[in-house]
Amino acid sequence: MKTISENRCFGGVQGVYSHASDACGCDMTFGLFLPPAAEHRAVPLLWFLAGLTCTHENAMLKAGAQGWAAEAGIALVFPDTSPRGAGIANAEDFALGQGAGFYLNATQAPWAPNYNMWDYVTDELPRIITAAFAVDEERQSVTGHSMGGHGALTMAMGMPGRFRSVSAFSPICNPTQSDWGRPQFEAYLGSVQAGESHDASLLMTHYGFEGPLLIDTGTRDPFASLLGTPAMAEAMATRGQPGQLRLQGGYDHSYFFVASFMRDHIALHAEALRA
């Protein structure tokens, strides 16, 4: 593992590291914030999964999470959103290929050799982080934004017991019914149907989530028609899933929105990660 940078931040350290990834078959870069408490003990870990076009850097710079994580004694990890580099398959469309891994394991050419973000985020990267840093692998939670909110919700429901709590900012909730989902499932997995196990509304209908759950989405989100929030709302209500779906008046899809409610999300996860 190579250290790209380390900056003192809210009494802790905001680091950026890179490493050769088996899952993705390329070098991968991630950000990791360690709170001051990590100097003395292993701390819980909150995953922040970013959205389309993002790298490890966007949320790390703009989500305003580190201050609240420092107070709560929680580490934050900011993975990249796809494999990346000159030798990696890509597409003209910003919503497919590099920057658009959709947190799944591709089965189709030309994506299959590298586009394995599900394995990368749920298996390889946690092992790398818990081996190298003062992080408690028994206490993990997950959040994310847009495509990363999709990743957070599908991982939390798809791996029962792995994450103590889940939250999302303007998540893609029903990708099997969306242009942010259908073309990607067809390309990466061969069919929309093959993506059903990566559809948060379907997972909510069939499985739900045991633990605190919070979703925030803005009422002025310009991508509202792509997110499928009504399907998730209906699935939560029908299931009787404990949790909060908050429609935030006047907010859009930007990191200004994410930062505005980060305090609430960190508080939810801190409570779940405490014990």
Place this chain on the structure above:
Amino acid sequence: MKTISENRCFGGVQGVYSHASDACGCDMTFGLFLPPAAEHRAVPLLWFLAGLTCTHENAMLKAGAQGWAAEAGIALVFPDTSPRGAGIANAEDFALGQGAGFYLNATQAPWAPNYNMWDYVTDELPRIITAAFAVDEERQSVTGHSMGGHGALTMAMGMPGRFRSVSAFSPICNPTQSDWGRPQFEAYLGSVQAGESHDASLLMTHYGFEGPLLIDTGTRDPFASLLGTPAMAEAMATRGQPGQLRLQGGYDHSYFFVASFMRDHIALHAEALRA
């Protein structure tokens, strides 16, 4: 004035606007955050002056100020750091020309027609803002980072009574003795001597500041030798200037540092701006 963007943010609005500037002879862009309180009354205004290479955008995205400003009921303005555009004089050096206005009025060719950031920030932009938004021109304070810290300190001491409080993050404190100052004063003003009225340590020695004053600088700042912090420390101590100069252990020059202490800076200004 043209609206570039407006995003809901911490219950208020983060806007970006552009306008034709008389002082700079070009179009200028600025960010303005209005807290929720501005819906009901004119609110106080805190200036954030940015550093070398920055535009209006850096602090707006990365300083983490909006949340605290929303709570305190304070507007934030993020001006650009120089005139900008194809027809504007520039230099190869990142520390001279566009992105490096040094918050002064240039007297020398080719800079004089456009590089008038002192007039722009202290006169033209405040008039534009107070005319168009619910901002109380009688209650203003100023902060900034690096070259913007220099701007904040020199404007606060150079215009007694104008700003109720002043703070700075890793400011350039003694530019007449620094490579971040001497070449710029020579280019913009014709001599280093002509820049003495823009040297915060000299202003501190001769005038001081009446009101709350806070300076934070990291002990691991890679630009320490260019900042002149010891000269400012000595000048404050010799004068008996009430105020705080804090050397923050382990912090560098980045916005991770700025964000880490933003809460304290907003609290200081909020207290001064309340009445």
